[in-house]
Amino acid sequence: MPLRTTLFLMLSPTLAAADPATVETIEARPGADGWTVSVTLRHGDTGWDDYADGWRVEAPDGTVLGTRTLLHPHVDEQPFTRSLSGVAIPDDLAEVRIRTSSSPEGWEEGTTPFTLPR
Secondary structure (H helix, E strand, O other): OOHHHHHHHHHOHHHHHOOOOEEEEEEEEEEOOEEEEEEEEEOOOOEOOEEEEEEEEEOOOOOEEEEEEOOOOOOOOOOEEEEEEEEOOOOOOOEEEEEEEEEOOEEOOOOEEEEOOO
16 A cells, blocks of 8 residues: 555544444334334444434435434444434335434445335
């Protein structure tokens, strides 16, 4: 590895801190006012400087259907589950995807697929 690349990797705080939140389980149920989606996450929360700060429900094409913001770290509560109600999922979708976010990294590139119970 060239010295310049090595120094960049050593000095880059974003790369050193990369710690994506992982989805452990997903549950979803339809209701009169839309779907309720519950997601269990695991993340190495260390406090306000590094914690899982949200997840969102997306259609397979990337359209955001709902976002659950997490307002504080869960250092002593791992894994943890949070729900989002009133998610408008079109009837023709058989699958959605969950995308996680952590601070300070932001939204992850990858998603976790989930087949909707119909």
